[in-house]
Amino acid sequence: MAKLACVILLKLKGFKMYIIKIIRNIFKLLSKEQRSKMLLLQVFFVFSAVVQVVGVASIAPFIGIISNPQTIHTNTFLKLLHDFLGAESDQQFIIIFAVLSVSMIFFSNAVSALTLWLLLKFSISIGSELQYKLYSSFLNREYLFHKSTNYTQQISAISQEAPRFVYMVLQPYLLLCSNAFIAIIILLGLLFLSPLIALASAFIIGGAYTITYGLIKKSLVHHGKILTEKYEALQSILSESFIGIKDIKLNTLENKYSNIYKNTNFSGLNSSAFIVLAGDIPKFAIEAISFGAILIFAIILLMTKGNDGSVVAILSIYAIAGYKLLPTMQQIYKSAASMSANGGVAAELKEQLHEYIVKADEVNVQPLQTIKKIELAGICYKYPTANETVLNGINVEFNKGQLNTIAGPSGSGKSTLADIMLGLLQPISGDINIDGERLTKNTLTNYQHSIGYVPQHIFILDDTVIGNVAFGVESANIDIEKVERALIQANAMEFVEKLPLKLNTNLGQDGKLLSGGQRQRIGIARALYRNNKILILDEPTSALDIESEFELMSLLDKLKHDVLTVVISHRPAAIKLSDKICILESGQMLAQGSYSELMRSNKHFQELMEKGFMG
Ligand SMILES: Nc1ncnc2c1ncn2[C@@H]1O[C@H](COP(=O)(O)OP(=O)(O)OP(=O)(O)O)[C@@H](O)[C@H]1O
Numbered sequence: 001m002a003k004l005a006c007v008i009l010l011k012l013k014g015f016k017m018y019i020i021k022i023i024r025n026i027f028k029l030l031s032k033e034q035r036s037k038m039l040l041l042q043v044f045f046v047f048s049a050v051v052q053v054v055g056v057a058s059i060a061p062f063i064g065i066i067s068n069p070q071t072i073h074t075n076t077f078l079k080l081l082h083d084f085l086g087a088e089s090d091q092q093f094i095i096i097f098a099v100l101s102v103s104m105i106f107f108s109n110a111v112s113a114l115t116l117w118l119l120l121k122f123s124i125s126i127g128s129e130l131q132y133k134l135y136s137s138f139l140n141r142e143y144l145f146h147k148s149t150n151y152t153q154q155i156s157a158i159s160q161e162a163p164r165f166v167y168m169v170l171q172p173y174l175l176l177c178s179n180a181f182i183a184i185i186i187l188l189g190l191l192f193l194s195p196l197i198a199l200a201s202a203f204i205i206g207g208a209y210t211i212t213y214g215l216i217k218k219s220l221v222h223h224g225k226i227l228t229e230k231y232e233a234l235q236s237i238l239s240e241s242f243i244g245i246k247d248i249k250l251n252t253l254e255n256k257y258s259n260i261y262k263n264t265n266f267s268g269l270n271s272s273a274f275i276v277l278a279g280d281i282p283k284f285a286i287e288a289i290s291f292g293a294i295l296i297f298a299i300i301l302l303m304t305k306g307n308d309g310s311v312v313a314i315l316s317i318y319a320i321a322g323y324k325l326l327p328t329m330q331q332i333y334k335s336a337a338s339m340s341a342n343g344g345v346a347a348e349l350k351e352q353l354h355e356y357i358v359k360a361d362e363v364n365v366q367p368l369q370t371i372k373k374i375e376l377a378g379i380c381y382k383y384p385t386a387n388e389t390v391l392n393g394i395n396v397e398f399n400k401g402q403l404n405t406i407a408g409p410s411g412s413g414k415s416t417l418a419d420i421m422l423g424l425l426q427p428i429s430g431d432i433n434i435d436g437e438r439l440t441k442n443t444l445t446n447y448q449h450s451i452g453y454v455p456q457h458i459f460i461l462d463d464t465v466i467g468n469v470a471f472g473v474e475s476a477n478i479d480i481e482k483v484e485r486a487l488i489q490a491n492a493m494e495f496v497e498k499l500p501l502k503l504n505t506n507l508g509q510d511g512k513l514l515s516g517g518q519r520q521r522i523g524i525a526r527a528l529y530r531n532n533k534i535l536i537l538d539e540p541t542s543a544l545d546i547e548s549e550f551e552l553m554s555l556l557d558k559l560k561h562d563v564l565t566v567v568i569s570h571r572p573a574a575i576k577l578s579d580k581i582c583i584l585e586s587g588q589m590l591a592q593g594s595y596s597e598l599m600r601s602n603k604h605f606q607e608l609m610e611k612g613f614m615g
């Protein structure tokens with residue numbers, strides 16, 4: 001027996017600690033202001049609890065008066081009220097009392113609705129704020145973080161875990177608090193009337209719920225984890241399948257993916273059902289036990305006191321207390337169950353927000369007026385997760401007026417070098433000098449605002465041609481003439497003119513209406529719109545046919561006089577049209593020079609060109 005009591009006590013201690021840990025995590029996710037608001041809300045909960053208990057409790061004396069009208073004159077409180085109201089007869093007093101009692105119930109229910117409204121509004125506003133914070137802190141994190149993590153995790157945190165936290169953890173916690181106040185007030189009232197009955201009710205109802213909770217807590221946590229895994233898997237399946245739709249179609253994998261989705265979606269069904277059921281099931285048993293206890297108590301009263309009016313009055317008080325106490329305890333238990341099953345998300349979100357940093361808006365950005373030369377001096381780089389360096393002491397200089405190309409086999413570090421030149425990755429050693437001045441943290445933003453970058457896969461917004469070229473500029477501030485000029489410079493005007501609504505044609509989600517070459521030209525027009533002084537293009541011709549490739553390189557050949565241009569490419573045609581070629585292999589700059597120089601002096605380059613280059 002003693003052993004059983006110890007086990008129960010240990011379990012109770014365990015779950016108390018677990019719930020406290022979850023509550024701590026809830027508080028850690030809130031800002032100072034939100035915590036103060038939550039405290040105010042708790043004060044309101046206390047007021048609401050008092051009003052609600054008084055509301056239902058007012059029925060008890062009413063039942064007492066009806067069953068024994070004599071009490072109006074024998075009970076001190078009722079006598080005082082009778083004299084105060086100046087009722088002419090007992091009947092009139094009963095009617096006035098009924099009206100007062102109903103008004104009280106109306107008022108208490110209105111307060112109860114207001115409490116719920118405030119609770120929902122508060123928790124939903126916390127959810128929106130949390131989603132904003134997550135999104136903003138993800139965007140503000142280092143580029144390396146984005147380059148090295150799977151973005152479905154971040155989308156899942158914002159779109160699934162944050163709402164789960166609000167509806168399954170925060171709201172239940174607030175409901176738990178508001179109901180705990182009601183339960184405490186009812187139990188205090190009962191304690192005043194009859195300490196024995198108060199303790200017995202607290203022991204029977206509270207004990208039954210506590211033991212049930214202690215027994216199923218582990219399963220709740222377990223099923224909660226299954227649901228978290230399920231949501232993450234669903235998110236990956238969805239994003240993978242839409243990104244890889246081409247491969248799915250070509251390999252007729254539609255049904256396979258649909259089935260994977262279906263199976264994953266069905267997999268957590270038992271866990272979802274268990275969590276909901278676990279919240280509701282003890283209700284039925286505990287209701288039956290409690291009403292059974294009231295009936296037994298009624299029989300005892302009848303047997304000891306006989307059937308006079310006071311028995312009905314006493315019983316009505318306990319029945320009403322039970323009527324309010326049972327759903328209150330049920331809600332406390334249900335909230336604790338929901339918090340236990342889903343509390344893990346609070347910890348995960350806390351982890352995600354661990355490095356919550358939002359940079360202040362850059363107020364004084366001044367893009368550089370001219371850039372004639374970029375010099376990379378002894379650049380080394382190592383990805384934190386890799387064992388070896390990807391770039392080893394790169395020394396090279398790029399000048400305006402010449403078409404510069406970085407060439408090299410796949411995996412040699414070309415894109416990493418481009419990311420370093422873009423200021424997105426910080427080299428572990430070495431300097432970048434712009435017109436002889438070392439690039440520092442202070443000058444980085446101005447420098448970055450002077451760069452136009454054209455990636456291999458141009459990201460097209462679901463917006464018009466204008467919106468795509470003037471990327472990120474408020475529509476009221478877009479200079480249409482500049483958009484047209486950029487499109488002409490990028491050789492894009494010809495095909496834009498043929499679009500149904502010309503400049504105002506919507507290019508569709510991710511530019512579904514465009515060919516590879518057209519996307520590239522929109523990308524270049526975007527880079528030119530901002531009057532950038534440097535243009536860096538990563539594999540711009542890999543999606544193009546020979547003719548478009550030639551056109552693009554000729555275009556860059558013209559632009560090189562206005563903008564310092566660096567192209568990354570391993571295509572022979574692109575390389576032949578360049579003025580300066582830098583060959584990168586295994587993170588090292590093997591050779592640099594013009595095409596004819598390299599063909600003359602570098603055997604390795606000769607061989608590569610004969611092979612059709614690095615492929
Ligand atoms: N986020 C990362 N974490 C760890 N290693 C990385 C990361 N990104 C790239 N690498 C590694 O760095 C090396 C250079 O990659 P990089 O993308 O710069 O090559 P590349 O020359 O541009 O190749 P490609 O021609 O195929 O685009 C590769 O071995 C790659 O595996």
Ligand SMILES: [Mg+2]
Binds near residue numbers: 414415416538
């Ligand atoms: Mg690359």
